[in-house]
Amino acid sequence: MLKRVTNEWIGENGMPATLAAQGAMKEPASPPVVAIKGLSLTYEAADGPVYALSNVDLQIAEGEFISFIGPSGCGKTTLLRVIADLEQPTGGDIHVNGVGPEEARLRRDYGFVFQAPALYPWRTIQKNIELPLEIFGVSKAERREKASKQLELVNLKGFENKFPWQLSGGMQQRASIARALSFDPKLLLMDEPFGALDEIVRDHLNEQLLKLWDKTGKTVLFVTHSIPEAVFLSSKIVVMSPRPGRIIDIIDASVLGRDRTLDIRETPEFLKIAHRVREGLRAGHSYDD
Amino acid sequence: MTTEALILAAPPARRKVLRREGTTGPVLVVVLVILALWYVAAIFMNWQGVTDAFSRAGEQHTTGEILLGTLDQERPVLPAPHQIVAELKKTVFGIAITSRRNLLFHAWVTLSSTLLGFGLGALLGIVLAVLIVHVKTLERSLMPWIISSQTIPILAIAPIIIVVLGSIGITGLFPKAIISAYLCFFPITISMVKGLNSPDLIQRDLMRTYSASGAQIFWKLRLPASLSYLFAGLKVAVAISLVGAIVGELPTGAQAGLGARLLAGSYYGQTIQIWAALFGAAILASILVAIVSSVERIVNRRMGVRPA
Numbered sequence: 001m002l003k004r005v006t007n008e009w010i011g012e013n014g015m016p017a018t019l020a021a022q023g024a025m026k027e028p029a030s031p032p033v034v035a036i037k038g039l040s041l042t043y044e045a046a047d048g049p050v051y052a053l054s055n056v057d058l059q060i061a062e063g064e065f066i067s068f069i070g071p072s073g074c075g076k077t078t079l080l081r082v083i084a085d086l087e088q089p090t091g092g093d094i095h096v097n098g099v100g101p102e103e104a105r106l107r108r109d110y111g112f113v114f115q116a117p118a119l120y121p122w123r124t125i126q127k128n129i130e131l132p133l134e135i136f137g138v139s140k141a142e143r144r145e146k147a148s149k150q151l152e153l154v155n156l157k158g159f160e161n162k163f164p165w166q167l168s169g170g171m172q173q174r175a176s177i178a179r180a181l182s183f184d185p186k187l188l189l190m191d192e193p194f195g196a197l198d199e200i201v202r203d204h205l206n207e208q209l210l211k212l213w214d215k216t217g218k219t220v221l222f223v224t225h226s227i228p229e230a231v232f233l234s235s236k237i238v239v240m241s242p243r244p245g246r247i248i249d250i251i252d253a254s255v256l257g258r259d260r261t262l263d264i265r266e267t268p269e270f271l272k273i274a275h276r277v278r279e280g281l282r283a284g285h286s287y288d289d
Numbered sequence: 290m291t292t293e294a295l296i297l298a299a300p301p302a303r304r305k306v307l308r309r310e311g312t313t314g315p316v317l318v319v320v321l322v323i324l325a326l327w328y329v330a331a332i333f334m335n336w337q338g339v340t341d342a343f344s345r346a347g348e349q350h351t352t353g354e355i356l357l358g359t360l361d362q363e364r365p366v367l368p369a370p371h372q373i374v375a376e377l378k379k380t381v382f383g384i385a386i387t388s389r390r391n392l393l394f395h396a397w398v399t400l401s402s403t404l405l406g407f408g409l410g411a412l413l414g415i416v417l418a419v420l421i422v423h424v425k426t427l428e429r430s431l432m433p434w435i436i437s438s439q440t441i442p443i444l445a446i447a448p449i450i451i452v453v454l455g456s457i458g459i460t461g462l463f464p465k466a467i468i469s470a471y472l473c474f475f476p477i478t479i480s481m482v483k484g485l486n487s488p489d490l491i492q493r494d495l496m497r498t499y500s501a502s503g504a505q506i507f508w509k510l511r512l513p514a515s516l517s518y519l520f521a522g523l524k525v526a527v528a529i530s531l532v533g534a535i536v537g538e539l540p541t542g543a544q545a546g547l548g549a550r551l552l553a554g555s556y557y558g559q560t561i562q563i564w565a566a567l568f569g570a571a572i573l574a575s576i577l578v579a580i581v582s583s584v585e586r587i588v589n590r591r592m593g594v595r596p597a
Contacts, residue, residue: 084498085497086494086497086498105497105498105500106500108499108500110498111498112494112495112498114491114494114495115491116491118489118491118492118495120492120509120510120513120514121592121593121594121595122513122514122516122592122593122594123593124593131499131509132499134509135496135499135501135505135509136499163593163595165593165595
């Protein structure tokens with residue numbers, strides 16, 4: 001069953017997902033999924049302007065797994081929300097799949113996973129996953145089919161008729177990932193999706209997310225404040241710093257390969273990248289507070 | 290056995306007993322205390338009347354006779370509970386249901402305008418809430434009127450409504466229902482506005498990422514989220530709408546209804562009749578609230594609400 005699902009996703013790109021991603025990483029022949037140039041976002045607070053984002057430049061190629069890491073207030077979530085057209089930038093250029101964020105949102109280019117599962121409590125898990133499809137006017141039979149495919153992908157078969165409160169936090173977040181993937185968006189935006197979960201559940205979900213990424217070949221943008229999580233998951237790590245919110249380092253982690261297990265966290269390569277991330281965070285941190 | 294062992298052994302047993310008595314015991318105690326206080330009050334308040342009656346008749350009387358007399362007057366200042374129960378029994382079961390002297394007949398008259406008023410009030414309350422939530426300018430312009438509408442004493446405005454509607458030929462059930470609706474839409478609007486605004490930022494952002502239309506956000510998010518708030522409002526409103534219907538019967542000189550019964554009772558000093566009508570209204574209100582609660586339970590079950 002899983003095999004069939006994988007094949008379908010590969011068919012969509014015309015070539016195996018792994019190859020597509022690696023190709024894109026080496027030389028971005030296809031246009032970038034996200035292209036950001038000189039982006040800034042300033043808002044007026046009671047005690048003067050707050051520079052949430054300042055002069056951010058970033059190119060994200062198709063099939064990459066990008067993590068955004070930094071202390072709170074560094075603008076990582078804001079950046080993700082700008083890409084999702086949930087916030088309006090005050091300056092600079094941003095293109096998502098070649099169009100503006102609003103147009104990308106309107107044509108449903110991305111699925112968003114929030115910090116909390118945000119499942120609607122009056123809907124069963126199945127109905128929650130069908131929600132975006134309902135909104136897009138997909139027929140009932142097709143909704144059923146797509147939702148059950150996603151349920152299988154996130155290992156929630158057998159829970160379709162449960163209500164959210166009957167599931168654990170980790171299962172709820174898996175359901176919300178299934179919901180974000182249900183309409184097969186090109187882009188998956190995740191805003192600290194596992195931040196509220198305990199370490200053991202988080203490790204487990206990280207492994208599952210990697211498998212999911214490998215299977216689906218989606219471009220994933222992942223906000224986190226955990227260094228091991230960022231290094232373990234990503235093909236590239238974007239290190240950010242606050243006041244003003246800016247990018248201070250972009251670290252390539254593709255040397256760790258795509259097929260990772262939790263064990264790689266003990267390897268020298270992993271530790272080297274983690275060290276560089278930590279160095280970046282330290283350099284960007286202002287000690288005056 | 291040492292005392293320590295006894296203490297250790299005691300708590301589970303005590304807890305068990307407490308749990309069993311938890312529901313009926315305390316309720317029963319409170320009811321009995323209220324009844325006892327009531328009897329004491331009845332004896333005190335009726336005492337003078339009974340001694341006056343004895344002395345007018347020029348009869349000798351013992352304290353025991355007075356005591357019994359206070360609980361058995363035809364027009365007591367405060368009727369004793371058993372007198373009210375007897376009156377309820379007589380006027381509900383003792384008389385043909387079509388008769389104007391049957392309390393159920395009056396209850397039905399009041400109930401019909403209550404239900405019509407509740408229906409109208411619920412409709413008005415929900416429509417106002419939806420408008421207020423969706424149109425920013427309406428929130429500013431409507432809310433003050435809605436709030437000030439509830440600061441006017443209903444007794445002052447009820448006759449105006451009756452007269453105005455009467456002058457354009459609308460009489461009977463409808464004016465009473467309007468007064469009832471006027472009173473009961475308010476808690477529904479307030480709770481529904483709160484309910485429709487209850488989805489948190491993430492739940493609303495989610496809809497935005499789907500580029501959902503306003504109508505879709507309403508039907509799939511705001512409305513289902515508001516239902517538990519709505520039911521809280523409906524429970525208050527259904528009891529208020531009964532009050533509205535009774536108040537509506539007072540200034541009209543209505544011939545039928547619990548309000549008319551209260552009015553007739555006070556004209557003729559029939560205190561037992563007044564209290565019986567009051568109890569009739571209270572029982573009716575309890576039944577209405579219970580019906581709304583059971584509808585809420587059914588809705589909750591369908592919406593998968595976690596059992597408390």
